[in-house]
Amino acid sequence: MNAALLDALGRELGPGFVYDEAARDAAAKDDAGLLIPPEAVFFPADAGDVSRLMVLAGRHGFAVTPRGAGTGLAGGCLAVAGGVVVDLSRMARITLLDTANLCAAVQAGVVTQTLRQAAKEAGLFYPPDPASLTTCTLGGNAATNAGGPACVKYGVTRDYVLGLTAVLPDGEVVRCGTATRKGVVGYDLTGLMVGSEGTLGIITELTVKLIPHPREVRAAAALFPDARAAVAAVAAVMAGGVSPCALELMDRACLGIVAELLPFELPGPEAALLLFEADGDPDQAARDIGRMEAVCRDGGALAVLPAQNAQEREELWGIRRQISTRIHESAPFYLSEDVAVPIARIPDLIDALPALGQRHGLRVYAFGHAGDGNIHVNITGEAGSRDRAMALARDLIAEVLALGGTMSGEHGIGIAKRPFIDMELSQRSLSLQRGIKAAFDPAGLLNPGKVLP
């Protein structure tokens, strides 16, 4: 994009269109650790602005990459083909909170926690809770079909998006889905757009389902001698008639870097920790957490640590959060993989990790949503480790696929996993997806270079 084009776009699109270095740098990264500045950034005020941008993109042939809060872990919002990043963070109004019909309508830039809080004040619950929920946006959550700890009980973002408005690559605004809790009229364009990582359309507004807010949540942790015992307890909990609203696993490598935060001595070189929660009415939450504690004791837990109050619950989650933070800060290079395997195969996956790390000269940590089989494998190393980390990721994904799993449970493909996607999907599956992409974006203007190889 030359200076004349940038000037012309600035005149057409107004003060929301910026291309100074500070703005470009601010849009150059997400949480995947890459740095790819766009040529310009546009902050639309409404879907009409987004539409005008897409019409101009078609006329002048530049790429457009949508962006929420930039908390993704796969580089999905980075402008790998140059062009304009469209940052939806200023479209941040909750336009409807309907307590009679249990739904909300939000602009794409509403922060997830803002909706959760507004719903809670009305006695309602929006369950999806990605780790970045205090900063990430619902548009980004929808684009990536974000998950989170609560999804083991409540499902992922797609399960809550009833309908949406999107700007198509040619600038036309299309409405998909319904404002009702059911709808089967035509193909599920809403569900297709959710998880398409901004490659089919730019989501500008969402109608989401809400449910009654649980009255209470209780938490506990259990320490096991090894991951195999911990995962056996996960399987026993999941099959035992209790629906936990979180069931998180942390392996020995993770526990090692937060050792001084733990209210126990680490018992050996293989220990693993489970953090679990139950919600509902107070007596039900108490009983369910008690049942899960009993399952853990029966399964050989060395210690069971119930949170007696909100502060103790916060301390347990603090361990989980600190693990993530400290891994990130522990080394110059960091890569977050996000595999999922059938629950019973989690121990096989965790057993395989030390050898994978040794083979590639990198450190490997595993924690995540064990009740979903969704394990965040975090890889760290010295500066300049990216090639080795990608080689490790390839080996990891091969192992995961052999275990019957998938390379991404909730982070998506973006550019980070694009080199590996054909390890999991057949050529025919990919060609069908290219056919869908071509039906939506024949000129390839929208988020090019993402997802499909």
Added chain:
Amino acid sequence: MNAALLDALGRELGPGFVYDEAARDAAAKDDAGLLIPPEAVFFPADAGDVSRLMVLAGRHGFAVTPRGAGTGLAGGCLAVAGGVVVDLSRMARITLLDTANLCAAVQAGVVTQTLRQAAKEAGLFYPPDPASLTTCTLGGNAATNAGGPACVKYGVTRDYVLGLTAVLPDGEVVRCGTATRKGVVGYDLTGLMVGSEGTLGIITELTVKLIPHPREVRAAAALFPDARAAVAAVAAVMAGGVSPCALELMDRACLGIVAELLPFELPGPEAALLLFEADGDPDQAARDIGRMEAVCRDGGALAVLPAQNAQEREELWGIRRQISTRIHESAPFYLSEDVAVPIARIPDLIDALPALGQRHGLRVYAFGHAGDGNIHVNITGEAGSRDRAMALARDLIAEVLALGGTMSGEHGIGIAKRPFIDMELSQRSLSLQRGIKAAFDPAGLLNPGKVLP
């Protein structure tokens, strides 16, 4: 298809390929009341058989229409363009019931109730419960994204399909989705195939999510002076922190045809009945049903009738089932519409029905899943009423769309609602869907004449 072609196909495909009059008549109808015999019927033993049929269809240019148990209400499995119906009912094996990973793998012809029962015996629950669950198949449920009473708490079929195998129109077999509870690798082809009414591929196998089976279910009914009071109670229940696992509404017209089954006198010309259930642990189910009874009493219920045991629960559901049966049998002509509106607008919908019936000289009944806003509007009349019924349906759908609703909550489009689909979907939405259809089925061999106009 001439006799030579039929003979040749019989030789190629073996004894599963039949074209005698009895077989063609058996495949000529579903529950929509139309009669359209195909030219032949094929009973495949596996996906390879289906693939061979599709290759032959491509070579000879005949249409193929997939069929499960034929319990659909939109004509989706009828061979409107002639050709071959592929009946998957003999592919009826549960190939995996995995209690550690809480999932099952089934062939498309497994009857819904068969899976529910097998899961229950393992302590697990497959929630979707269409009214035809004792005969309908999981392949058909997936093709139509079937719902049912339990979906108000547990979601619809799409929420339980983790992955699937399908034969594409050119005969290639493709696998979509995962065996894990989460997965975001590429576009959601699984979710797209679910609800596509057999127009994109023939689903031959499904991997479905299971959840722990609730220990108890409790039911009660409440009689209201009018539908508006009943629906106000529905909204109060839904927003009140209880998640009912069924919340069914029956209007005065429905109650009239089962009057002698009711354990109360009908109080007036506007009465409405709610049937609701709660499940979970025994004490939780009892408390939740008690809360819903209290909400109904506070909302002006004339009578509240708790089911004290399984037999009384069965009697309450007997009323609901008899309504459906008797409406069907009450007149020579019958049409089932399946609209959904925001919960708070159900009374407006029900208020509009008598005038609609009078305008078109037909009888109109309304019952259904009030907690979803999904109301089955049943239309009856003398033989030869189809044109008038379709005119009524058009007026009904216009009314529903004006109320913010959708023309189909769970039955789908098929041929029955195809003339109306552009009242709800924009031309651009339809053209995107045609683009998807073309990417999957460029020759238009698979279930032609359905869904998209």
